[in-house]
Amino acid sequence: MTEYHLTTPLNLNDIVELQAGDIVYISGTLYTARDEAHLRILEWTAESRTLPFDLEGAAVYHCGPLMKRESNGWRVVAAGPTTSARMTEMTPGLLDNYNVRAIIGKGGMKDIAPVLKDRCVYLAYTGGCAALTVDMIKSVKGVHWPDLGMPEAVWVLEVEEFGPLIVGVDAKGNDLFAEVMERAGKVFELSTNHDI
Protein backbone atom coordinates (compact mmCIF):
# COMPACT_ATOMS: atom_id res chain seq x y z
CA MET A 1 0.00 0.00 0.00
CA THR A 2 1.57 3.25 -1.17
CA GLU A 3 0.44 6.82 -0.57
CA TYR A 4 0.29 9.23 -3.51
CA HIS A 5 -0.29 12.98 -3.69
CA LEU A 6 -1.55 13.96 -7.14
CA THR A 7 -2.42 17.27 -8.75
CA THR A 8 -4.94 17.91 -11.52
CA PRO A 9 -4.92 17.80 -14.48
CA LEU A 10 -3.98 14.18 -13.88
CA ASN A 11 -1.29 12.54 -15.93
CA LEU A 12 -2.03 9.14 -17.46
CA ASN A 13 1.40 7.85 -16.35
CA ASP A 14 0.60 8.67 -12.70
CA ILE A 15 -2.77 6.95 -12.90
CA VAL A 16 -1.74 3.65 -14.44
CA GLU A 17 0.86 3.16 -11.69
CA LEU A 18 -1.73 3.13 -8.91
CA GLN A 19 -2.59 -0.20 -7.33
CA ALA A 20 -5.97 -1.15 -5.80
CA GLY A 21 -5.68 -0.45 -2.08
CA ASP A 22 -3.25 2.47 -2.46
CA ILE A 23 -4.08 5.75 -0.76
CA VAL A 24 -4.41 8.93 -2.84
CA TYR A 25 -4.77 12.62 -2.01
CA ILE A 26 -5.78 14.97 -4.83
CA SER A 27 -5.11 18.70 -5.10
CA GLY A 28 -6.49 20.93 -7.83
CA THR A 29 -9.92 20.84 -9.41
CA LEU A 30 -12.79 18.39 -8.96
CA TYR A 31 -15.88 18.43 -11.18
CA THR A 32 -18.99 17.08 -9.50
CA ALA A 33 -21.23 15.04 -11.77
CA ARG A 34 -24.04 12.64 -11.04
CA ASP A 35 -27.05 11.26 -12.93
CA GLU A 36 -28.36 14.37 -14.71
CA ALA A 37 -24.92 15.82 -15.48
CA HIS A 38 -23.81 12.50 -17.00
CA LEU A 39 -26.97 12.39 -19.13
CA ARG A 40 -26.36 15.93 -20.37
CA ILE A 41 -22.65 15.34 -21.05
CA LEU A 42 -23.57 12.36 -23.22
CA GLU A 43 -26.42 14.27 -24.89
CA TRP A 44 -24.17 17.23 -25.77
CA THR A 45 -21.46 14.85 -26.96
CA ALA A 46 -23.94 13.10 -29.27
CA GLU A 47 -24.87 16.53 -30.67
CA SER A 48 -21.14 17.42 -31.08
CA ARG A 49 -21.53 20.38 -28.73
CA THR A 50 -18.52 21.59 -26.72
CA LEU A 51 -18.90 21.21 -22.95
CA PRO A 52 -18.60 24.38 -20.84
CA PHE A 53 -15.83 22.73 -18.78
CA ASP A 54 -12.64 20.89 -19.66
CA LEU A 55 -12.48 17.20 -18.73
CA GLU A 56 -8.94 16.64 -20.07
CA GLY A 57 -7.05 14.89 -17.24
CA ALA A 58 -9.98 15.65 -14.96
CA ALA A 59 -11.09 14.14 -11.68
CA VAL A 60 -14.87 13.65 -11.68
CA TYR A 61 -16.52 13.54 -8.28
CA HIS A 62 -19.78 11.61 -7.89
CA CYS A 63 -21.25 14.14 -5.50
CA GLY A 64 -24.31 16.30 -5.14
CA PRO A 65 -23.05 18.89 -2.70
CA LEU A 66 -25.03 20.92 -0.22
CA MET A 67 -24.15 24.54 -1.02
CA LYS A 68 -25.11 27.90 0.40
CA ARG A 69 -25.14 31.13 -1.57
CA GLU A 70 -23.48 33.97 0.29
CA SER A 71 -22.73 37.57 -0.61
CA ASN A 72 -19.29 36.67 -2.00
CA GLY A 73 -20.40 33.53 -3.86
CA TRP A 74 -21.11 29.90 -3.09
CA ARG A 75 -19.91 28.13 0.05
CA VAL A 76 -19.72 24.35 0.53
CA VAL A 77 -21.75 23.22 3.54
CA ALA A 78 -21.31 19.46 3.08
CA ALA A 79 -20.01 17.46 0.12
CA GLY A 80 -19.55 13.72 0.51
CA PRO A 81 -19.68 11.13 -2.28
CA THR A 82 -22.89 9.75 -3.76
CA THR A 83 -23.59 6.13 -4.83
CA SER A 84 -21.46 5.58 -7.94
CA ALA A 85 -23.54 2.60 -9.11
CA ARG A 86 -26.14 4.93 -10.60
CA MET A 87 -23.52 6.18 -13.07
CA THR A 88 -22.25 2.74 -14.14
CA GLU A 89 -24.02 2.58 -17.51
CA MET A 90 -23.01 6.14 -18.43
CA THR A 91 -19.33 5.76 -17.54
CA PRO A 92 -18.13 4.02 -20.74
CA GLY A 93 -19.61 6.87 -22.81
CA LEU A 94 -17.91 9.42 -20.59
CA LEU A 95 -14.50 7.74 -20.79
CA ASP A 96 -14.73 7.01 -24.54
CA ASN A 97 -15.16 10.71 -25.26
CA TYR A 98 -13.15 12.49 -22.56
CA ASN A 99 -9.83 11.79 -20.87
CA VAL A 100 -11.20 11.71 -17.34
CA ARG A 101 -8.41 10.10 -15.31
CA ALA A 102 -10.05 9.63 -11.91
CA ILE A 103 -13.58 9.04 -10.73
CA ILE A 104 -14.23 9.64 -7.04
CA GLY A 105 -17.28 8.09 -5.41
CA LYS A 106 -18.57 5.49 -3.02
CA GLY A 107 -19.67 1.87 -3.26
CA GLY A 108 -17.91 1.03 -6.52
CA MET A 109 -19.46 0.21 -9.89
CA LYS A 110 -20.34 -3.28 -11.13
CA ASP A 111 -18.03 -4.77 -13.79
CA ILE A 112 -16.21 -1.44 -14.18
CA ALA A 113 -12.59 -2.70 -14.17
CA PRO A 114 -12.49 -3.45 -17.95
CA VAL A 115 -14.04 -0.03 -18.64
CA LEU A 116 -11.36 1.77 -16.64
CA LYS A 117 -8.45 -0.35 -17.84
CA ASP A 118 -5.39 1.61 -18.98
CA ARG A 119 -7.14 4.99 -18.76
CA CYS A 120 -8.81 5.78 -15.44
CA VAL A 121 -9.00 4.83 -11.74
CA TYR A 122 -11.88 4.69 -9.30
CA LEU A 123 -11.14 6.31 -5.95
CA ALA A 124 -13.37 5.57 -2.97
CA TYR A 125 -14.17 8.12 -0.30
CA THR A 126 -16.04 7.17 2.87
CA GLY A 127 -19.77 7.54 2.17
CA GLY A 128 -21.66 10.02 4.28
CA CYS A 129 -18.52 11.82 5.41
CA ALA A 130 -19.68 15.13 4.07
CA ALA A 131 -18.67 17.32 7.00
CA LEU A 132 -15.15 15.89 6.79
CA THR A 133 -14.62 17.18 3.23
CA VAL A 134 -15.44 20.82 3.93
CA ASP A 135 -11.97 21.86 5.10
CA MET A 136 -10.34 20.20 2.08
CA ILE A 137 -12.46 22.20 -0.37
CA LYS A 138 -10.74 25.57 -0.60
CA SER A 139 -13.15 27.34 -2.94
CA VAL A 140 -16.02 26.97 -5.35
CA LYS A 141 -14.71 28.07 -8.73
CA GLY A 142 -18.03 27.94 -10.46
CA VAL A 143 -21.17 26.05 -11.31
CA HIS A 144 -22.36 24.76 -14.69
CA TRP A 145 -25.87 23.76 -15.66
CA PRO A 146 -27.53 25.17 -12.50
CA ASP A 147 -30.89 24.46 -14.15
CA LEU A 148 -30.36 20.80 -13.17
CA GLY A 149 -30.77 21.79 -9.51
CA MET A 150 -28.25 21.99 -6.68
CA PRO A 151 -27.46 18.25 -6.36
CA GLU A 152 -27.30 17.59 -10.11
CA ALA A 153 -25.40 20.64 -11.39
CA VAL A 154 -21.68 20.47 -12.19
CA TRP A 155 -19.79 22.24 -9.41
CA VAL A 156 -16.16 23.16 -9.93
CA LEU A 157 -14.39 22.67 -6.62
CA GLU A 158 -10.85 23.75 -5.82
CA VAL A 159 -9.43 21.19 -3.38
CA GLU A 160 -6.24 20.69 -1.40
CA GLU A 161 -5.08 17.22 -0.32
CA PHE A 162 -8.56 15.80 -0.86
CA GLY A 163 -8.51 12.39 0.79
CA PRO A 164 -7.61 9.86 2.01
CA LEU A 165 -9.06 8.19 -1.09
CA ILE A 166 -8.64 4.45 -1.51
CA VAL A 167 -7.91 3.15 -5.00
CA GLY A 168 -10.98 0.92 -5.25
CA VAL A 169 -10.47 0.01 -8.90
CA ASP A 170 -7.10 0.50 -10.56
CA ALA A 171 -6.27 0.79 -14.26
CA LYS A 172 -4.79 -2.73 -14.28
CA GLY A 173 -8.07 -4.59 -13.83
CA ASN A 174 -8.16 -4.94 -10.03
CA ASP A 175 -11.40 -4.15 -8.22
CA LEU A 176 -11.55 -4.21 -4.39
CA PHE A 177 -15.35 -4.08 -4.34
CA ALA A 178 -15.65 -7.00 -6.76
CA GLU A 179 -13.25 -9.05 -4.63
CA VAL A 180 -15.33 -8.42 -1.49
CA MET A 181 -18.58 -9.21 -3.32
CA GLU A 182 -17.17 -12.41 -4.75
CA ARG A 183 -16.32 -13.63 -1.26
CA ALA A 184 -19.74 -12.48 0.05
CA GLY A 185 -21.41 -14.33 -2.83
CA LYS A 186 -19.81 -17.59 -1.78
CA VAL A 187 -20.99 -17.16 1.82
CA PHE A 188 -24.47 -16.26 0.59
CA GLU A 189 -24.65 -19.30 -1.66
CA LEU A 190 -23.66 -21.56 1.21
CA SER A 191 -26.36 -20.12 3.46
CA THR A 192 -28.93 -20.52 0.67
CA ASN A 193 -28.13 -24.21 0.37
CA HIS A 194 -28.56 -24.67 4.11
CA ASP A 195 -31.82 -22.82 4.48
CA ILE A 196 -33.88 -23.97 1.51
Add this chain to the structure above:
Amino acid sequence: MSTLNSLSVSGAVEGIIRQAETSLSNDVIEALKNARDQESEGRARAQLDAILENIRIADTRTIPMCQDTGILVFFVEIGRDACIDFDMEEAIRKGVRQATKSVPLRPNAVEPLTRQNSGDNTGDGLPDINYSFVDSKTITITVAPKGAGSENMSAIRMLKPSQVDSVKQFVVETVFRAGGMPCPPIIVGVGIGGSFDKAARLAKHSLLRDLNDMDDFELEILEAINSLGIGPMGLGGRTTALAVHVEKAHCHTASLPVAVNIQCWANRHASVTLEAGHD
Protein backbone atom coordinates in the same frame (compact mmCIF):
# COMPACT_ATOMS: atom_id res chain seq x y z
CA MET B 1 -58.49 27.28 21.63
CA SER B 2 -55.40 25.11 21.69
CA THR B 3 -52.44 26.10 23.83
CA LEU B 4 -50.38 25.14 20.79
CA ASN B 5 -50.20 27.13 17.56
CA SER B 6 -48.95 26.75 14.04
CA LEU B 7 -45.94 29.01 14.56
CA SER B 8 -44.56 27.01 17.49
CA VAL B 9 -45.05 23.72 15.62
CA SER B 10 -43.09 25.08 12.63
CA GLY B 11 -40.33 26.27 14.95
CA ALA B 12 -40.19 22.93 16.77
CA VAL B 13 -40.08 21.05 13.47
CA GLU B 14 -37.22 23.25 12.25
CA GLY B 15 -35.42 22.49 15.53
CA ILE B 16 -35.72 18.70 15.35
CA ILE B 17 -34.66 18.71 11.71
CA ARG B 18 -31.48 20.59 12.67
CA GLN B 19 -30.85 18.19 15.53
CA ALA B 20 -31.37 15.10 13.38
CA GLU B 21 -29.19 16.33 10.52
CA THR B 22 -26.25 17.38 12.67
CA SER B 23 -26.09 14.81 15.48
CA LEU B 24 -26.70 11.11 16.04
CA SER B 25 -28.15 9.44 19.10
CA ASN B 26 -25.76 7.71 21.52
CA ASP B 27 -26.85 4.17 20.63
CA VAL B 28 -25.70 4.72 17.03
CA ILE B 29 -22.41 6.34 18.03
CA GLU B 30 -21.67 3.56 20.54
CA ALA B 31 -22.49 0.88 17.95
CA LEU B 32 -20.10 2.51 15.47
CA LYS B 33 -17.35 2.68 18.11
CA ASN B 34 -17.85 -1.00 18.98
CA ALA B 35 -17.71 -1.86 15.29
CA ARG B 36 -14.45 0.09 14.92
CA ASP B 37 -12.92 -1.78 17.90
CA GLN B 38 -13.93 -5.14 16.45
CA GLU B 39 -12.40 -4.57 13.02
CA SER B 40 -8.91 -5.99 12.65
CA GLU B 41 -8.42 -4.86 9.03
CA GLY B 42 -6.88 -1.41 8.67
CA ARG B 43 -9.11 -0.50 5.75
CA ALA B 44 -12.34 -1.21 7.64
CA ARG B 45 -11.08 0.61 10.72
CA ALA B 46 -10.11 3.62 8.62
CA GLN B 47 -13.66 3.86 7.23
CA LEU B 48 -15.17 3.76 10.71
CA ASP B 49 -12.64 6.25 12.06
CA ALA B 50 -13.59 8.63 9.25
CA ILE B 51 -17.29 8.19 10.03
CA LEU B 52 -16.75 8.86 13.75
CA GLU B 53 -14.64 11.94 13.04
CA ASN B 54 -17.27 13.15 10.57
CA ILE B 55 -19.97 12.77 13.23
CA ARG B 56 -17.85 14.75 15.71
CA ILE B 57 -17.25 17.61 13.27
CA ALA B 58 -20.91 17.79 12.23
CA ASP B 59 -22.01 17.92 15.86
CA THR B 60 -19.37 20.46 16.94
CA ARG B 61 -20.04 22.85 14.04
CA THR B 62 -23.77 22.11 13.76
CA ILE B 63 -23.53 21.22 10.07
CA PRO B 64 -25.28 18.32 8.33
CA MET B 65 -23.26 15.10 8.69
CA CYS B 66 -24.14 14.09 5.12
CA GLN B 67 -24.77 16.25 2.05
CA ASP B 68 -27.77 14.04 1.37
CA THR B 69 -30.03 15.59 3.95
CA GLY B 70 -32.68 13.22 2.69
CA ILE B 71 -36.37 13.50 2.20
CA LEU B 72 -38.16 14.24 5.42
CA VAL B 73 -40.33 11.55 6.97
CA PHE B 74 -42.45 12.51 9.97
CA PHE B 75 -44.21 10.40 12.57
CA VAL B 76 -46.77 12.44 14.49
CA GLU B 77 -48.30 10.95 17.63
CA ILE B 78 -51.44 12.83 18.53
CA GLY B 79 -52.71 12.60 22.10
CA ARG B 80 -56.37 11.67 22.31
CA ASP B 81 -56.96 14.67 24.57
CA ALA B 82 -54.85 17.06 22.53
CA CYS B 83 -56.45 20.03 20.83
CA ILE B 84 -55.37 21.03 17.33
CA ASP B 85 -57.30 23.93 15.88
CA PHE B 86 -54.83 24.85 13.13
CA ASP B 87 -53.50 23.24 9.94
CA MET B 88 -50.95 20.80 11.39
CA GLU B 89 -49.78 19.59 8.01
CA GLU B 90 -49.07 23.11 6.75
CA ALA B 91 -47.26 23.92 10.02
CA ILE B 92 -44.94 20.94 9.44
CA ARG B 93 -44.39 21.87 5.79
CA LYS B 94 -43.52 25.41 6.86
CA GLY B 95 -41.00 24.02 9.36
CA VAL B 96 -39.39 22.04 6.52
CA ARG B 97 -39.12 25.16 4.34
CA GLN B 98 -37.58 27.10 7.24
CA ALA B 99 -35.08 24.32 7.95
CA THR B 100 -34.15 24.11 4.26
CA LYS B 101 -32.90 27.70 4.53
CA SER B 102 -31.57 27.78 8.07
CA VAL B 103 -29.81 24.42 8.62
CA PRO B 104 -29.42 24.43 5.52
CA LEU B 105 -30.78 21.32 3.78
CA ARG B 106 -30.03 20.29 0.22
CA PRO B 107 -33.17 20.74 -1.87
CA ASN B 108 -33.91 17.12 -2.75
CA ALA B 109 -37.57 17.07 -3.72
CA VAL B 110 -38.16 16.68 -7.45
CA GLU B 111 -41.20 15.91 -9.60
CA PRO B 112 -40.72 12.19 -10.32
CA LEU B 113 -40.91 12.35 -14.12
CA THR B 114 -39.81 15.87 -15.11
CA ARG B 115 -37.14 15.77 -12.33
CA GLN B 116 -37.88 19.47 -11.68
CA ASN B 117 -36.60 20.43 -8.22
CA SER B 118 -39.12 22.27 -6.02
CA GLY B 119 -36.24 24.00 -4.24
CA ASP B 120 -37.62 23.76 -0.70
CA ASN B 121 -37.94 20.02 0.06
CA THR B 122 -41.72 20.10 -0.21
CA GLY B 123 -43.97 18.94 -3.04
CA ASP B 124 -46.88 16.63 -3.74
CA GLY B 125 -46.86 14.18 -0.82
CA LEU B 126 -43.61 15.54 0.62
CA PRO B 127 -42.72 15.76 3.41
CA ASP B 128 -44.11 12.33 4.19
CA ILE B 129 -46.26 12.64 7.33
CA ASN B 130 -47.65 9.67 9.28
CA TYR B 131 -50.20 10.17 12.04
CA SER B 132 -51.16 7.92 14.92
CA PHE B 133 -53.09 8.35 18.15
CA VAL B 134 -51.73 7.86 21.68
CA ASP B 135 -53.09 8.26 25.20
CA SER B 136 -51.98 11.76 26.21
CA LYS B 137 -52.76 15.41 25.71
CA THR B 138 -49.46 16.08 24.01
CA ILE B 139 -48.25 15.85 20.44
CA THR B 140 -44.95 14.13 19.71
CA ILE B 141 -43.34 14.83 16.35
CA THR B 142 -40.45 12.67 15.16
CA VAL B 143 -38.49 13.45 12.03
CA ALA B 144 -36.39 10.85 10.21
CA PRO B 145 -34.47 12.34 7.25
CA LYS B 146 -33.97 9.50 4.76
CA GLY B 147 -31.11 9.53 2.29
CA ALA B 148 -31.46 7.96 -1.15
CA GLY B 149 -28.30 5.86 -1.16
CA SER B 150 -29.74 3.41 1.33
CA GLU B 151 -33.40 3.88 0.39
CA ASN B 152 -32.62 2.85 -3.19
CA MET B 153 -31.31 -0.51 -1.95
CA SER B 154 -34.55 -1.38 -0.16
CA ALA B 155 -36.83 -4.15 -1.43
CA ILE B 156 -40.22 -5.70 -0.95
CA ARG B 157 -41.33 -9.20 -1.82
CA MET B 158 -44.72 -10.87 -1.62
CA LEU B 159 -43.69 -14.28 -0.31
CA LYS B 160 -46.03 -17.24 -0.29
CA PRO B 161 -47.47 -18.31 3.09
CA SER B 162 -45.51 -21.55 2.65
CA GLN B 163 -42.25 -19.55 2.60
CA VAL B 164 -42.08 -18.44 6.24
CA ASP B 165 -38.65 -20.04 6.42
CA SER B 166 -37.44 -17.86 3.54
CA VAL B 167 -38.01 -14.53 5.31
CA LYS B 168 -34.50 -14.46 6.75
CA GLN B 169 -33.04 -15.45 3.39
CA PHE B 170 -34.81 -12.58 1.62
CA VAL B 171 -33.47 -10.08 4.14
CA VAL B 172 -29.91 -11.37 3.78
CA GLU B 173 -30.26 -11.46 -0.01
CA THR B 174 -31.38 -7.81 -0.06
CA VAL B 175 -28.35 -6.78 1.99
CA PHE B 176 -26.06 -8.89 -0.22
CA ARG B 177 -27.40 -7.28 -3.40
CA ALA B 178 -26.88 -3.83 -1.85
CA GLY B 179 -23.19 -4.55 -1.23
CA GLY B 180 -21.25 -1.37 -0.48
CA MET B 181 -23.82 0.91 -2.09
CA PRO B 182 -25.99 1.91 0.89
CA CYS B 183 -23.04 3.17 3.03
CA PRO B 184 -22.57 0.24 5.42
CA PRO B 185 -22.51 -0.40 8.30
CA ILE B 186 -26.25 -0.26 7.84
CA ILE B 187 -29.32 -0.67 9.98
CA VAL B 188 -31.83 -3.09 8.49
CA GLY B 189 -35.52 -2.40 9.01
CA VAL B 190 -37.80 -5.34 8.26
CA GLY B 191 -41.58 -5.22 8.00
CA ILE B 192 -43.34 -8.57 7.97
CA GLY B 193 -47.04 -8.96 7.28
CA GLY B 194 -49.69 -6.29 6.92
CA SER B 195 -50.06 -5.58 3.22
CA PHE B 196 -47.84 -4.49 0.33
CA ASP B 197 -47.62 -0.90 1.61
CA LYS B 198 -48.04 -1.65 5.32
CA ALA B 199 -44.99 -3.92 5.34
CA ALA B 200 -42.84 -1.09 3.98
CA ARG B 201 -44.22 1.31 6.56
CA LEU B 202 -43.44 -1.13 9.38
CA ALA B 203 -39.90 -1.55 8.05
CA LYS B 204 -39.34 2.20 8.04
CA HIS B 205 -40.81 2.69 11.51
CA SER B 206 -38.57 -0.03 12.96
CA LEU B 207 -35.53 2.11 12.14
CA LEU B 208 -36.49 4.47 14.96
CA ARG B 209 -35.86 1.86 17.65
CA ASP B 210 -32.77 1.86 19.92
CA LEU B 211 -30.09 -0.19 18.13
CA ASN B 212 -29.38 -2.38 21.18
CA ASP B 213 -32.98 -3.52 21.40
CA MET B 214 -32.96 -6.79 19.41
CA ASP B 215 -34.62 -10.17 19.99
CA ASP B 216 -33.21 -13.60 19.07
CA PHE B 217 -34.71 -13.61 15.56
CA GLU B 218 -33.23 -10.19 14.82
CA LEU B 219 -29.83 -11.22 16.20
CA GLU B 220 -29.90 -14.37 14.07
CA ILE B 221 -30.48 -12.32 10.90
CA LEU B 222 -27.80 -9.84 11.98
CA GLU B 223 -25.27 -12.63 12.37
CA ALA B 224 -26.09 -14.01 8.91
CA ILE B 225 -25.69 -10.53 7.39
CA ASN B 226 -22.35 -9.91 9.07
CA SER B 227 -21.02 -13.28 7.94
CA LEU B 228 -21.14 -11.88 4.36
CA GLY B 229 -18.05 -9.77 5.09
CA ILE B 230 -19.16 -6.80 2.96
CA GLY B 231 -17.93 -4.52 5.73
CA PRO B 232 -17.82 -0.73 6.12
CA MET B 233 -18.37 0.92 2.71
CA GLY B 234 -18.20 -2.45 0.96
CA LEU B 235 -14.43 -2.62 1.33
CA GLY B 236 -14.58 -5.78 3.45
CA GLY B 237 -14.86 -6.27 7.20
CA ARG B 238 -16.81 -7.75 10.05
CA THR B 239 -19.53 -5.15 10.38
CA THR B 240 -21.94 -4.89 7.48
CA ALA B 241 -24.93 -4.11 9.70
CA LEU B 242 -25.17 -2.59 13.17
CA ALA B 243 -28.68 -3.83 13.85
CA VAL B 244 -31.70 -5.62 12.42
CA HIS B 245 -35.13 -4.49 13.53
CA VAL B 246 -38.33 -6.36 12.72
CA GLU B 247 -41.88 -5.08 13.04
CA LYS B 248 -44.83 -7.32 12.32
CA ALA B 249 -48.54 -7.01 11.62
CA HIS B 250 -51.23 -9.57 10.97
CA CYS B 251 -51.78 -10.18 7.29
CA HIS B 252 -54.15 -11.95 4.90
CA THR B 253 -54.05 -15.74 5.23
CA ALA B 254 -52.95 -15.97 1.60
CA SER B 255 -50.15 -13.38 1.93
CA LEU B 256 -46.71 -12.97 3.42
CA PRO B 257 -45.40 -9.52 2.51
CA VAL B 258 -41.81 -8.79 3.58
CA ALA B 259 -40.24 -5.35 3.21
CA VAL B 260 -36.61 -4.53 3.86
CA ASN B 261 -35.82 -0.86 4.38
CA ILE B 262 -32.09 -0.21 4.41
CA GLN B 263 -30.72 2.64 6.47
CA CYS B 264 -27.16 3.95 6.14
CA TRP B 265 -24.97 4.41 9.24
CA ALA B 266 -26.38 7.93 9.54
CA ASN B 267 -29.51 6.70 11.30
CA ARG B 268 -30.88 10.18 11.81
CA HIS B 269 -33.96 10.94 13.83
CA ALA B 270 -35.07 13.41 16.48
CA SER B 271 -38.30 14.07 18.38
CA VAL B 272 -40.10 16.80 20.24
CA THR B 273 -43.12 16.61 22.53
CA LEU B 274 -45.44 19.61 22.65
CA GLU B 275 -48.18 20.39 25.14
CA ALA B 276 -51.45 20.73 23.29
CA GLY B 277 -54.21 21.17 25.84
CA HIS B 278 -57.37 23.30 25.70
CA ASP B 279 -56.95 26.93 26.64
